[in-house]
Amino acid sequence: SAVISQKPSRDICQRGTSLTIQCQVDSQVTMMFWYRQQPGQSLTLIATANQGSEATYESGFVIDKFPISRPNLTFSTLTVSNMSPEDSSIYLCSARRGGRREETQYFGPGTRLLVL
């Protein structure tokens, strides 16, 4: 298994500001992902964080709004830029040890973001 930690665990932010969420995995993993989960909803993939290169974004998500870094095989950050109340959500970091689709994905505890 992989143990994933996220910081901060929660935050309340003002509209127009930015927040950077950190994700740390306890061991090297091949794949890291960022998800958003609205209250009572399923998981929506924002992007795949690629080590040493630009993240791969899903439809509806853009780099200017959600810049992502992944400097090594155990760490990634997601920034929520120029926040609005619609960005209030839970942001989850996820990792998969290998690249195969059959492998288990592990999730961090999430960052609960409220934008006022």
Added chain:
Amino acid sequence: GQQVMQIPQYQHVQEGEDFTTYCNSSTTLSNIQWYKQRPGGHPVFLIQLVKSGEVKKQKRLTFQFGEAKKNSSLHITATQTTDVGTYFCAGPTPGDYKLSFGAGTTVTVRA
């Protein structure tokens, strides 16, 4: 693209009763995974099914993968309050490395 659908969206169960939640995919899956998210928590991996018709059990939970590998079910017997949470199924997107998650079944239990 692939869609993974789950029903029911909500399941309110009397403690001690059984229930089943269903997952259906629009495409054939190489595998299907089930996750549980407790209230206020994060998704935690429960199990993966790979073979056609596969059945796996975890105590009171029975997971089944359909013969056509396009559907799956989770059956819980003698529901307990510890079963409260949202159960998600997830399948790999065809030709891709990503998982597609169902909408989840949120389970509440009345004592």
